[in-house]
Amino acid sequence: xxxxxxxxxxxxxxxxxxxxxxxxxxxxxxxxxxxxxxxxxxxxxxxxxxxxxxxxxxxxxxxxxxxxxxxxxxxxxxxxxxxxxxxx
Amino acid sequence: xxxxxxxxxxxxxxxxxxxxxxxxxxxxxxxxxxxxxxxxxxxxxxxxxxxxxxxxxxxxxxxxxxxxxxxxxxxxxxxxxxxxxxxxxxxxxxxxxxxxxxxxxxxxxx
Numbered sequence: 485x486x487x488x489x490x491x492x493x494x495x496x497x498x499x500x501x502x503x504x505x506x507x508x509x510x511x512x513x514x515x516x517x518x519x520x521x522x523x524x525x526x527x528x529x530x531x532x533x534x535x536x537x538x539x540x541x542x543x544x545x546x547x548x549x550x551x552x553x554x555x556x557x558x559x560x561x562x563x564x565x566x567x568x569x570x571x572x
Numbered sequence: 573x574x575x576x577x578x579x580x581x582x583x584x585x586x587x588x589x590x591x592x593x594x595x596x597x598x599x600x601x602x603x604x605x606x607x608x609x610x611x612x613x614x615x616x617x618x619x620x621x622x623x624x625x626x627x628x629x630x631x632x633x634x635x636x637x638x639x640x641x642x643x644x645x646x647x648x649x650x651x652x653x654x655x656x657x658x659x660x661x662x663x664x665x666x667x668x669x670x671x672x673x674x675x676x677x678x679x680x681x682x
Contacts, residue, residue, distance in 0.1 A: 488578040492619075495585035499592035499611065506595050506604070512662045514601055518653055522595060522608045525642075529588060529611070529619045532635070533581065536623040541631045547638045555645040559652055566656035 489537050493530065500526045517561045524554030577625035584618030591615060600664040601657040605650050612646040 503526060506519040528551050535543050587610050594607025620639050624632035657663055658673060 485574065485578065488581060492581045492585040495582075495589045499585075499589040502589075502592035502596045506592075509596075512601065512657075512660070514653055514657050514660070514662050515604060518601065518605055518608050518649075519595060521649055522592065522611050525612050525616055526588060526592075528638075528642075529584065529616050532616075532619050532623045533585075535631075535635075536577070536581065536626045539626060541627065541634075544631060544634045544638070548634070548641065551638055551642055551645075555641075555649065558649045562649070562652040562656050566652075566659060 489533060492533050496526055496530050496533070500530075513565050514562070517558055517565070521554060521558040524550065524557075528554070574626075577622045580618045580622030580625065584615045584620075584622060587611065587618065588615035599667055601662045602654060603667070605654055605657075609646060609650060612649075613643060616642055 500523060503519050503523045507516050507523065510516055528547055531543060531547055531550065535541070535547070591607050591610030591612075594610070595604050598604045598607055617639050620635045624635045627635070
């Protein structure tokens with residue numbers, strides 16, 4: 485099972501690096517928002533793997549909180565960018 | 573049970589990686605959004621399933637809540653970003669096959 489957890493975390497870390505490359509490359513702000521949203525989900529997934537490794541229920545509330553924070557942040561940023569583009 | 577959990581965790585992480593690869597390689601925002609939905613729903617749901625199989629039922633129930641929330645919010649984000657992308661012109665017209673929204677917008681109905 486340890487091998488499975490290691491492979492899972494390596495795959496998630498590689499995905500995180502690729503996603504963060506998109507955050508840095510852009511080109512538009514909307515691309516960055518989409519990539520940051522995926523990055524938050526990858527953090528949630530990695531925390532879920534942590535919960536699976538240690539069978540530790542105390543971090544499940546953290547999963548819900550981070551997922552909620554990611555949703556509110558991305559939605560607010562997308563609305564802000566759209567409003568800014570319309571007034572240009 | 574352990575084999576099922578391992579399979580769910582591994583396939584979830586693999587689909588997260590494929591989605592991230594698509595996010596990096598695809599040409600414009602709508603196609604990238606399509607790739608982004610893979611880690612957002614399939615990848616996360618599989619990983620949560622793999623985790624839930626290793627926990628007792630009470631823990632699995634709260635993980636199901638996270639999964640439900642994610643399934644509700646991921647389309648909202650995609651729709652907001654797609655709408656903002658269309659209106660700010662952040663999409664490439666040369667890779668677009670059809671544009672049904674253009675007729676509606678030109679009619680002034682928005």
